[in-house]
Amino acid sequence: xxxxxxxQPGMFVQxxxxxxxxxxxxxxxxxxGLFWYKQPSSGEMIFLIYQGSYDQQNATEGRYxxxxxxxxxxxxxxxxxxxxxxxxxxxxxxxxxxxxxxxGSYQLTFGKGTKLSVIP
Amino acid sequence: xxxxxxxxxYKIIEKRQSVAFWCNPISGHATLYWYQQILGQGPKLLIQFxxxxxxxxxxxxxxxxxxxxxKGVDSTLKIQPAKLEDSAVYLCASSLRHRARDLAKNIQYFxxxxxxxxx
Numbered sequence: 001x002x003x004x005x006x007x008q009p010g011m012f013v014q015x016x017x018x019x020x021x022x023x024x025x026x027x028x029x030x031x032x033g034l035f036w037y038k039q040p041s042s043g044e045m046i047f048l049i050y051q052g053s054y055d056q057q058n059a060t061e062g063r064y065x066x067x068x069x070x071x072x073x074x075x076x077x078x079x080x081x082x083x084x085x086x087x088x089x090x091x092x093x094x095x096x097x098x099x100x101x102x103x104g105s106y107q108l109t110f111g112k113g114t115k116l117s118v119i120p
Numbered sequence: 121x122x123x124x125x126x127x128x129x130y131k132i133i134e135k136r137q138s139v140a141f142w143c144n145p146i147s148g149h150a151t152l153y154w155y156q157q158i159l160g161q162g163p164k165l166l167i168q169f170x171x172x173x174x175x176x177x178x179x180x181x182x183x184x185x186x187x188x189x190x191k192g193v194d195s196t197l198k199i200q201p202a203k204l205e206d207s208a209v210y211l212c213a214s215s216l217r218h219r220a221r222d223l224a225k226n227i228q229y230f231x232x233x234x235x236x237x238x239x
Contacts, residue, residue, distance in 0.1 A: 004162075033223040042232060044233065047227055047229060050224075097223075107168065108165065111162055112160070112162055113162055
């Protein structure tokens with residue numbers, strides 16, 4: 001079973017509008033972290049924001065916020081006031097922190113990504 | 121603060137040739153990662169180092185891939201011999217720690233990657 005699911009292969013948003021990129025995850029580990037990265041066409045993976053499973057409040061970083069719904073196992077990225085420079089691939093990733101996560105514990109597992117296109 | 125440096129940015133080789141990639145992590149970062157990203161997919165971890173020791177290489181195809189991190193700083197990833205299916209972007213990342221309870225210390229910062237084409 002996939003640990004990270006991003007159901008939107010591509011999204012379009014008008015410049016200055018807000019957009020939500022979906023991410024659902026699957027884990028039995030009570031301690032984990034969720035991360036979002038942006039990958040422009042240049043190829044570099046740029047860290048945007050993270051959320052810990054025990055964090056009480058949703059994470060925010062500038063125009064980025066993470067809509068964390070633990071019971072639904074979702075960690076959607078919200079980008080407010082979209083800019084042309086936001087056009088890129090966006091990846092959701094998870095890191096399980098527990099000792100019983102088995103081989104590969106502590107590694108970052110990525111989804112397949114969502115391609116966001118901002119329209120002027 | 122300088123980011124993760126990788127070279128070369130692009131490499132084109134023929135199958136059965138060998139190739140090497142270089143990575144210099146962020147200063148002070150103990151943990152270094154190599155990922156393979158095939159077109160249309162998310163990155164997949166190949167190998168993870170803590171200082172100069174291997175933490176996880178369970179997904180590294182050891183018959184053709186090798187990696188080392190001498191002196192716990194720079195790292196090289198080698199493919200010998202290359203196959204057509206090795207065409208991908210190879211990303212290097214680093215983090216302060218890899219087992220810290222504080223998630224902020226585990227954040228991985230990536231380089232620009234090396235785009236490999238095997239013909």
